[in-house]
Amino acid sequence: MTPEKDNSKLTFPQFDVVSDMSDHHFLGRDPTHCAGNRFLRAISKEWRILQENLPESIFVRVPETRSELLRAAIIGAAQTPYHDALFFFDIALTPNYPNEPPMVHYLSHGHRVNPNLYSNGTVCLSLLNTWIGHPSENWNPKQSTLLQVLLSIQSLVLNGKPYYNEPGTVRFWTKKSSEYYSQDVFLLTCKTTINLIWNPPTNFKPLINHHFRQRANAILAACDAYANGRVKVGFHGCDAAAPPSFKIRPIFQMNIKIVYANLVSEFQRIEASVPPGGERLVVIRTNKPKGIFRRMIKNMRCFGIEEEK
Incomplete structure (x- = not known):
């Protein structure tokens, strides 16, 4: 069928x-x-x-x-x-x-x-x-x-x-480690979404395109909420009592900004209704990155992405 x-x-x-x-x-x-x-x-x-x-x-x-x-x-x-x-x-x-x-x-x-x-x-x-x-x-x-x-x-x-x-993580159990891992997982999940739109498995392209047309705005809103620490990864769309992030790493914010721009491009390609002016993720930094993160953020200009002050 x-x-x-x-x-x-x-x-x-x-x-x-x-x-x-x-x-x-x-x-x-x-x-x-x-x-x-x-x-x-x-x-x-x-x-x-x-x-x-x-x-x-x-x-x-x-x-x-x-x-x-x-x-x-x-x-x-x-x-x-x-x-x-x-x-x-x-x-x-x-x-x-x-x-x-x-x-x-x-x-x-x-x-x-x-x-x-x-x-x-x-x-x-x-x-x-x-x-x-x-x-x-x-x-x-x-x-x-x-x-x-x-x-x-x-x-x-x-x-x-x-x-x-992961076997053995109970011995090194910390809420911070778990949250950091979930941030990385969400980032990879967004990359997987981009890959699926680009290269859909046979017979599933209609489902993939329809699914992400329906959920594009929710995914983009989650990127914004997680990058700015308003809510822990996984809790976007929950009630107001959802816990805020323990800590947002500059490397996570940098990578989300890049992935966000690619997500918007792919969502637009499948004719998802993306809000006008939503092509760029605004990240509010509460701490100034140091060392390697400062250099990495500086290099973001090669992607056409500027750092917010």
């Missing part, structure tokens, strides 16, 4: 079968194991579960000639550094499925937005048996499903405090 769009609404089903997915990460794997009755029954069961239970924040596509392959898009949840963004995962069911978990590859665009999502696409998750967890958290052939995998990525990986997903 081809997605259709009018002036106000995009019709993009949560689950659908498509004719082309030539850029799928696992396309080169041998598909001959898909012909067995046992395997076909397992696939049919998974499809039915996805069709009936996918939440509005997750979309799945399956190529019609390769039923063992899937691609999922997950919308980042509110009150996380991933809010309003899209994250894509390529999935392959192995010959031993469901006795072993599916293979999952994150479409990273070279960015590591989480300790469990590597820039090479590796996804570390107990449910996938790619991380050593409690036995009850590992893949169970009799109970585990693809839907559980997607929901686990959304809730356990793309969470509100990704800093603590």
Whole structure:
């Protein structure tokens, strides 16, 4: 089914079968194991579960000639550094499925937005048996499903405090470290958004463009709020009691200014309604940067970006 769009609404089903997915990460794997009755029954069961239970924040596509392959898009949840963004995962069911978990590859665009999502696409998750967890958290052939995998990525990986997903960070637990990490994650998430608009995965361009047309202003407003420390990363759009930032680093402000300008350019390219005069992010500095940060901010002029006083 081809997605259709009018002036106000995009019709993009949560689950659908498509004719082309030539850029799928696992396309080169041998598909001959898909012909067995046992395997076909397992696939049919998974499809039915996805069709009936996918939440509005997750979309799945399956190529019609390769039923063992899937691609999922997950919308980042509110009150996380991933809010309003899209994250894509390529999935392959192995010959031993469901006795072993599916293979999952994150479409990273070279960015590591989480300790469990590597820039090479590796996804570390107990449910996938790619991380050593409690036995009850590992893949169970009799109970585990693809839907559980997607929901686990959304809730356990793309969470509100990704800093603590890194093994061993509990020993060095500080609110400042966690907030700094979330600032970096938000920045990489914005870069991922730019990459997705430039190079959308096959069959998802209509969703990507519609999604960011709807959320462009919220993302730009969040950049402003976070860069100026009015609210902690992840809390833009929450009530007035949302906590302000612990501290904003000059390097974060500098990078957000650059990314903001690129976001505006890409949002305008997909005809998002960006407020007039909103091409430039105004950052109010409460402390004068020193040393290397002063030199870096000076070099921002090569991007056509001036520092506010």
